[in-house]
Each structure stands twice: as C-alpha cells, then as structure tokens.
Amino acid sequence: MRNAPLLALAAGLGLAGAGAMGGWAVITVENPPEALEAGATYQLEYTVRQHGEEPLSDLRGTVRVQPAGGRLLEVAATPAGQPGRYRATFTVPAAPTVDITVASGFGPKGYSELALVPIAVTRRGEPRPALASADRARALFVAKGCGTCHRNGDVPEWAARNRPSQSFAPDLTGRVLDAAYVRQRLTNPRSLPAIGTGAVRMPQLNLAQAEVEALVRFLGSREQRASR
Numbered sequence: 001m002r003n004a005p006l007l008a009l010a011a012g013l014g015l016a017g018a019g020a021m022g023g024w025a026v027i028t029v030e031n032p033p034e035a036l037e038a039g040a041t042y043q044l045e046y047t048v049r050q051h052g053e054e055p056l057s058d059l060r061g062t063v064r065v066q067p068a069g070g071r072l073l074e075v076a077a078t079p080a081g082q083p084g085r086y087r088a089t090f091t092v093p094a095a096p097t098v099d100i101t102v103a104s105g106f107g108p109k110g111y112s113e114l115a116l117v118p119i120a121v122t123r124r125g126e127p128r129p130a131l132a133s134a135d136r137a138r139a140l141f142v143a144k145g146c147g148t149c150h151r152n153g154d155v156p157e158w159a160a161r162n163r164p165s166q167s168f169a170p171d172l173t174g175r176v177l178d179a180a181y182v183r184q185r186l187t188n189p190r191s192l193p194a195i196g197t198g199a200v201r202m203p204q205l206n207l208a209q210a211e212v213e214a215l216v217r218f219l220g221s222r223e224q225r226a227s228r
C-alpha cells in the first residue's frame with residue numbers, strides 16, 4: 001500500500017520535468033511571523049532540503065509578498081550563511097493581511113513553492129492580534145513544510161493553498177498522539193523506527209523548542225483540533 005504513493009509521486013515528478021534534478025524538496029521557514037507591522041522591515045529566513053534531508057545551496061529563490069487588495073512584492077532571496085539557508089528582506093505593506101509564498105527556485109518555475117497561511121498586518125503601535133494556540137500551530141505546520149510529506153485534514157490551509165500533500169508519510173488527520181512520542185519524532189527522528197518502507201524518513205528540521213511544543217500540543221489533543 002505504501003508503495004503506491006511513491007510510484008505516483010515519481011510519475012508526477014516526471015511530468016513536472018524535475019526528474020533530472022533529483023526529485024523534490026521541503027521548504028521550512030525558520031522564522032514564520034505570526035503577525036507583521038506595516039512599514040516595518042522583516043527578514044524571512046528559510047531552508048530548502050532535498051527529500052527533506054539534504055540542504056540545497058545555490059538556489060535562486062524568491063519570496064512573494066501579496067498584500068490583500070494590493071500590489072505584489074517580489075523579493076530575491078540571498079544565501080544566509082548555512083547550507084540550504086536563504087533570507088529575503090522586505091518592507092511590510094499596509095494591508096489587512098499579506099500572503100507570503102516562498103518560491104525555492106528548485107526545479108521548473110512554480111514547482112517547489114510553499115505558501116504560508118495569510119498573516120495579519122497591524123498598524124504601527126497597534127497591538128498584535130492574539131492567535132488561538134491551535135491556529136498558531138496550524139500556521140506552523142504549514143510554514144515548516146510538514147504538509148509536503150504529511151496529509152493533515154486538520155490543517156485545511158495546506159490543502160487550499162498548496163499543491164496536494166504527498167502521501168509518503170503517515171496521514172495525521174484526526175490523530176491524537178502521545179506528547180513524548182511526537183516530541184521524539186520531531187527532535188530525534190532517527191531514534192525511532194521507520195513507518196512503512198523507510199524510503200522517505202521523518203527529517204530533522206531543527207525546530208525551535210517553542211515550535212516543537214506548539215506542534216506537540218496540537219497533535220496531542222482533540223480539543224485543539226475541534227476548536228476550529
């Protein structure tokens with residue numbers, strides 16, 4: 001059963017013309033903003049890993065900032081020191097929300113992109129809107145690239161805003177998972193056995209501790225899931 005999605009994926013990559021480049025990549029935003037302030041400068045950083053594992057350097061990526069009802073801003077990303085790490089700096093446009101998309105530059109145009117959940121923009125000095133912890137975790141799930149490998153029906157933003165999830169990792173929809181177990185999967189994935197064929201493994205995405213805990217709470221509680 002687990003082989004079928006992998007074969008479908010391989011076929012899909014052939015069609016996309018990226019086969020020669022060696023497959024697919026996971027984009028992980030290192031500092032996804034929960035809210036932004038109009039007029040402020042933001043430096044978004046992200047990492048691109050082939051198959052979720054191998055950092056991809058020398059890409060020419062772009063970050064697209066689309067204000068609701070406003071003009072699209074396209075910012076070229078530059079290498080940010082570590083392998084596979086990039087940064088793009090932009091001035092936050094005045095708008096109720098912005099949509100941010102990271103175009104990694106891997107494969108043909110439009111092939112390897114990650115669209116974040118829309119981000120609220122405040123006016124200077126205005127208090128930041130408080131996000132419910134489940135919404136924060138959903139945005140994080142999208143921004144970290146979890147949805148590139150995992151289907152998760154509890155994160156509708158993923159399905160709506162990005163290409164359909166690949167299904168070579170366990171489906172997380174409706175699951176309520178033990179906190180210590182999820183923590184171990186996220187922080188030390190190779191210390192646990194593979195699920196399925198092991199052709200693709202859960203990667204080490206170097207999440208911050210607060211990010212790990214937000215995702216652990218989200219994946220570990222029915223209430224978080226039902227609150228939407």
Ligand code: HEC
Pocket residue numbers: 026051052053141144145146147148149150168169170177182185186189193194195196198200201202203205215219
């Ligand atoms: C490169 C693909 C990939 C990415 C990206 C990825 N995972 Fe995984 N994940 C896997 C695979 C594959 C497994 C199954 C364990 C294994 O074989 O290593 C797994 C296992 C898990 C499990 C255990 C599921 C179970 O059924 O027991 C959880 C929870 C999980 N991942 C959460 C996440 C979260 C949260 C993120 C984002 C921060 C994420 N994963 C990103 C591939 C991925």
